[in-house]
Amino acid sequence: MAGACWAASMASLAFPQTLINTNNHLSDHSTLSAPKFHFAGHGNLLRRCKSPRILRKRASYRAEGLIESAVDVPLLTGLEVIERLRAKREQLKVKQQFLAMYSSVLGGIVTDSAAMSIPLDDHMVHRGHGVFDTAAIMDGHLYELDQHLDRIHRSASMAKIRPPFDRETIRQILIRTVGVSQCRKGSLRYWLSAGPGDFQLSPSCCPESALYAVVIQDQSPLDSRGIKVITSSVPMKPPQFATMKSVNYLPNVLSKMDAEEVGAYAAIWLDDEGLVAEGPNMNVGFVTKERELLMPRFDKILSGCTAKRVLSLAEELVKEGKIKGIRVGDVMVEEGKGSEEMMLIGSGILVRSVIQWDDQVVGNGKEGPVAQALLNAILADMKSGPSSVRTPVPY
Numbered sequence: 001m002a003g004a005c006w007a008a009s010m011a012s013l014a015f016p017q018t019l020i021n022t023n024n025h026l027s028d029h030s031t032l033s034a035p036k037f038h039f040a041g042h043g044n045l046l047r048r049c050k051s052p053r054i055l056r057k058r059a060s061y062r063a064e065g066l067i068e069s070a071v072d073v074p075l076l077t078g079l080e081v082i083e084r085l086r087a088k089r090e091q092l093k094v095k096q097q098f099l100a101m102y103s104s105v106l107g108g109i110v111t112d113s114a115a116m117s118i119p120l121d122d123h124m125v126h127r128g129h130g131v132f133d134t135a136a137i138m139d140g141h142l143y144e145l146d147q148h149l150d151r152i153h154r155s156a157s158m159a160k161i162r163p164p165f166d167r168e169t170i171r172q173i174l175i176r177t178v179g180v181s182q183c184r185k186g187s188l189r190y191w192l193s194a195g196p197g198d199f200q201l202s203p204s205c206c207p208e209s210a211l212y213a214v215v216i217q218d219q220s221p222l223d224s225r226g227i228k229v230i231t232s233s234v235p236m237k238p239p240q241f242a243t244m245k246s247v248n249y250l251p252n253v254l255s256k257m258d259a260e261e262v263g264a265y266a267a268i269w270l271d272d273e274g275l276v277a278e279g280p281n282m283n284v285g286f287v288t289k290e291r292e293l294l295m296p297r298f299d300k301i302l303s304g305c306t307a308k309r310v311l312s313l314a315e316e317l318v319k320e321g322k323i324k325g326i327r328v329g330d331v332m333v334e335e336g337k338g339s340e341e342m343m344l345i346g347s348g349i350l351v352r353s354v355i356q357w358d359d360q361v362v363g364n365g366k367e368g369p370v371a372q373a374l375l376n377a378i379l380a381d382m383k384s385g386p387s388s389v390r391t392p393v394p395y
Contacts, residue, residue, distance in 0.1 A: 041049065043144045053343035065150060086114035090357040097217045100181035101318070102173055104164050104211040105196060118212060123203045124193035130247040131155035134193040134347050135174075138382040141390040142175065147305045149174075158244045163192050164209045165182050174213055178393045181215035188349070189214050191247065203341045224375060225346070226355035226367045229279070230259050231333075232267035236277055252280040268357065272298050276331040282346030286331065286339040287370045291324040293317070294339075296331050306378070307345045309389070313377040322373055341368030351375040 032357050095244070101116040102109045110116060124130030133152040136143040149171060156163055163170060178188055190213035197206030234255040236242060259267040259280075268284060269277040276296050278284055283304040286294045295307060317323045336342060342354035342362045346363045353367040381389060 009131050030311070046188060052299075070264065082112075082114050084111070085117075089113050095218055096221050097219075099183050099186070099213055099217055100177050100215045102177040102190075102211070102213040110176055111180065116214065118193075119196040121199055122196040122210060123206060123366070124194055124195075124210075124247055127194070127203075127244065127335060128157065128248045130191050130193035131159050131161065131245055132189060132247055134187055134189045136347055136382060137178060137183055137186045137188060137393070138390075140393050140395065141382075142178060142188060142393060143382045143385075144305050144309065144389050145171070145174070145205055145391045147308075147389070150163075151303065151305060152190070152192060155245045158240075159194075159246060160196055161192050161209050164195075170211060173211065174201055175391065175393055178215055179395050182395060183215050183217050183395075186215060186217040189216060204317055205370060222350070224352060224372070225359060225369065226353040227265035228263065228356040229344075229354050230262060230264045230267050232269045232280075233258055234267070234334075236269035236271065242277075242301050243299075243303065245302060248282075255280045269301075271335065274332060274333065276336045277301050278304075279344055279346075282344045282349060284331075285310070285343045285345050285351075285371075285374075286336055287323065287341035287368060288335070288339055293323050293326045293339070294331060295328050295345075295371065296323075299330055304346060306347045306350065309381065310345055310351065310374055313381060314374060316377065317370065317373055323370055325366075337362065339363065341370050343368065343371040343374070345374075350378050 026071075061169060098110050098113045098116055100109055104269075105119060105122075118125055120126070122130075131152055132153070133148045135148045136144045150166060153163070167174070174188060174190060190211065193210040193212065194203035195206040195210040196320065197203065197207050232255045234251050237248075237251055241248065255267040255269065259265060266279045266282070268279055271277045278286060278296065278301040283301070284296060285307070285308075288294050293311070295311065298304075311326060311328070314326050318325060337357050337360045340363050342357065344352050344354060351371050353371040354362055355365050355367065356362060
């Protein structure tokens, strides 16, 4: 009886249909206003059924507090969805603006932020099966695009994601997306996903993988003031996942939140041996008492493109006598806290001095000269570096 009531109830509802035609345009085939549904726990499914048994069951649910007050939920057409998304975006007070998005699912680029979306059944969304990377945009050039492309392909291979296009096609799509955006200073973030298909665990039924890319313009000025960090209480990811730039950033998020809750900028991870590892989305560097630039090994942490470029640019500081050498190796916590300088290094912050770690002041408690010199070097490299790190964008 309950099954028949369900079928009768569902059959009696007339839903307007929103379709996507072969030209990828939304077409609303209903001229009626969208109906409103009244959700009242279990009762909304059984309202049309009049049997005494069902009515007694509803009374029992109400007595037990399982039926809540009615809530009006409209059924939206495709056009209404876009309108609402656009209105929501306009209401947001954010510093980042999304200027263009490429989606291989759509097969093109959109500049309306309301249309910048990913299917809910994409396995990157509900299973975290995706990888990503970011390249800075400076003066109409993509900085270290090829280095970041190499890394995302390594990450995709580790995540068993076969890209939908070859490397050069992906490269041209990314450059084209930036060109359409007209952004000359910002960042390009892009993802390779197992793709949409279903809500199963395995992506075996996903027709193909997906590529997404978004051009971001951030109005926040570069901040070079010294910051405080803490030791993370959130366990870091094991090397297999820490060395892969996947979308599984929940440990990173919780680590960052832990820091913010005590007024710090970020939390520093220690590896399974108690050695200094990395921050939630940046590498760590030190200037030792012997005046060496020291960074942790990359075998258990993400191989930072910016960090590696900083190591290369630091060779000039050795020639100038600002540091005596460069070393990548094990870093004890005591050595890090007792260093002359500490810095965070990443594409989002470039190079930033750390003036306090937990309760211990680092160095003299002020922004370090080596960190400032490296920041100046990376900024100059972004603006006038060699063609190996600067890819021009045709606008």
